[in-house]
Amino acid sequence: MPSPGPAAFPIDAVRDRFPALRRASPFIYLDNAAGAQAPRIVLDAVAGHLLDFNVQRGGRYARSVEVDRVIDRARRQVATFLGADNPEEVAFGMNATSFMRLVSLAIGQTLTAPRDEIVVTDLDHHANISTWLDLARTGAEIRWWRMREDHRLHVEDLIPLLSERTRLVACTVVSHALGSRVDVAAVARAAHGVGAEVFLDCVHYSPHAPIDVKAWDCDYLVCSGYKAFAPHMGFLWGKFAALSALPTFREEFIPDAPPHKIEAGTFIFENVAGMAAAVDYLEALGADLDPAADTPRARVLAAMGGVEAYEQHLSRRMLSALAAAGATVYGVTNPNGVHLRVPTFTFNLPGVEPATVAQAMADAQIGIRDGHMYAPRLMDRLGLAMATGAARASLVHYNTSEEIDRFGETLRRLSA
Ligand SMILES: Cc1ncc(COP(=O)(O)O)c(C=O)c1O
Known part of the structure; x- marks a missing residue:
């Protein structure tokens, strides 16, 4: 069209x-x-957070309670951005690379002999290749999904690489170098057809077009706020069941449940406040583009459709x-x-x-x-x-x- x-x-x-x-x-x-x-709304959110709520979360005094509220709201806004139903599926952290490492280390612990293959691509940012290649040291078999001469990944070339041995397909949604898009919904259909999971690098795609984790049916997806009009921070989304099953490193008193089991240590709260405001910005843009958009998700879709x-x-x-x-x-x-x-x-x-x-x-x-x-x-x-x-x-x-x-x-x- x-x-x-x-x-x-x-x-x-x-x-x-x-x-x-x-x-x-x-x-x-x-x-x-x-x-x-x-955008200005993000700058104001970061400065406002530092001015009024620059304290540790989890305390009983109002400012600390407010930090928890800011983080909860940011989870809801990011879930809206991604088209996810459950904000508890969103974990915050430093950047995309560290989440790729966190998930791959966890997947590495779950590799068992009949299902030990990981598919990576030669189109991806190296962050989403090297961390999976490292699993070869502990027994993973690596399969390469290569781009064609048209500089695109074709799902037809992925299908022969998949079998009941495939544990996971790691690929990008769009190339950060070439700009080529990948049909990630088709990737997920093919991977799930053999019982494998899909890990998507959405870092480069996120400022360009609508994200829809439900339609794509991916299992994990990672983004960097600073590529999507927010400050430096990253977030991981995963299906609740997939995140629940991941063996992550955490202190023993932290419950083994998403999102806290994924969020080791303290992250940068003011930048998380900025990420929520970046979604507010998109909502405002969506309302300008389509005054009939009457839910937060409809406004985000209107914004990203207009951007695209x-x-x-x-x-x-x-x-x-x-x-x-x-x-x-x-x-x-x-x-x-x-x-x-x-x-x-x-x-x-x-x-x-x-x-x-x-x-x-x-x-x-x-x-x-x-x-x-x-x-x-x-x-x-x-x-x-x-x-x-x-x-x-x-x-x-x-x-x-x-x-x-x-x-x-x-x-x-x-x-x-
Ligand atoms: C496609 C892609 N993946 C991953 C990364 C790494 O992201 P981060 O800097 O958040 O670790 C980048 C950074 O440029 C990127 O463009």
């Missing part, structure tokens, strides 16, 4: 909600895959800017295929080092990134050296066509 035109998206009102954008002007943020900006449609326009414009400069783009390059990707573009200019491209952009007040994107397997597949890698420009819904035009002009000057 064609997406509505970019005029339908309230880009000026969106940008007004992000103070960092005006403050940095004329600097252009095109490194959002490494971390996005936060607007970003498809950004993707088409980026593809044309990159093509005009003669860039080699990795991932989906057909302008009619933008629904198969998010606006994250890894590319190279023939004869120009990626570092030179990123430096020229920096000199022109445009922030992009160069390097291996924490994806050594992917670099290898693309025939790129780890030391130099490629350049990456990554957009979110507060970026504009005009910013893409400035990026395109700088790129064309470089390639000339």
Whole structure:
């Protein structure tokens, strides 16, 4: 279905909600895959928490009781963001990588001889590969699901790798380097068909389109708040039964029940308050886009549906800017295929080092990134050296066509 035109998206009102954008002007943020900006409502929530409730949870005095209330509300807001029914399925922590390690260490303890295979992909961020590869030391067999020459993972290639020996499939929802989307609902159907579980890296996908853990029917999913308009923090969602069964490390007086069995030690409460406010921001955007959206989840869906449609326009414009400069783009390059990707573009200019491209952009007040994107397997597949890698420009819904035009002009000057 064609997406509505970019005029339908309230880009000026969106940008007004992000103070960092005006403050940095004329600097252009095109490194959002490494971390996005936060709206005013998030900044206020973090500052408000530090001003009024900067104490430990679990006390009897009002400020401490309030910290527990803030965390409970954040669980509800994140559950709304994910389409989950049970907020107790949401655990907070430092980042996505530490949750990947926590779950993989736990899964490692449950591997038994007939079900000892883990499937990983060569498209993923290395955080969601290396932690599973480490299980090979304790007896796991690793199976590789490889992307095709079109730079996409095809579920048809996963199916022959699955059997009654498969314990878990670990894969991304979208590539943080190439922007290619994965049909994760089909992954879960295939994996569950042989009795295996699915662990999804949703870090890069989360700012771009609706998440629906029930429709996807995944077992575990991890996100980083700082990629989704919140401060630095991470969260893990898992089916209640799956989390309940995980052997996690915890002090013996902590009940063996989610979410507390997953949350060892203290996490950063003010940033959790900020994550809840990031979902509030999305709800407000959803209410603007669809005044008929009358539940928190309906508003989040309206927001993320609008973001997804607007970003498809950004993707088409980026593809044309990159093509005009003669860039080699990795991932989906057909302008009619933008629904198969998010606006994250890894590319190279023939004869120009990626570092030179990123430096020229920096000199022109445009922030992009160069390097291996924490994806050594992917670099290898693309025939790129780890030391130099490629350049990456990554957009979110507060970026504009005009910013893409400035990026395109700088790129064309470089390639000339
Ligand atoms: C797709 C993906 N997975 C995992 C990570 C690691 O996330 P964190 O920094 O929260 O550990 C990143 C970070 O860039 C990422 O892009």
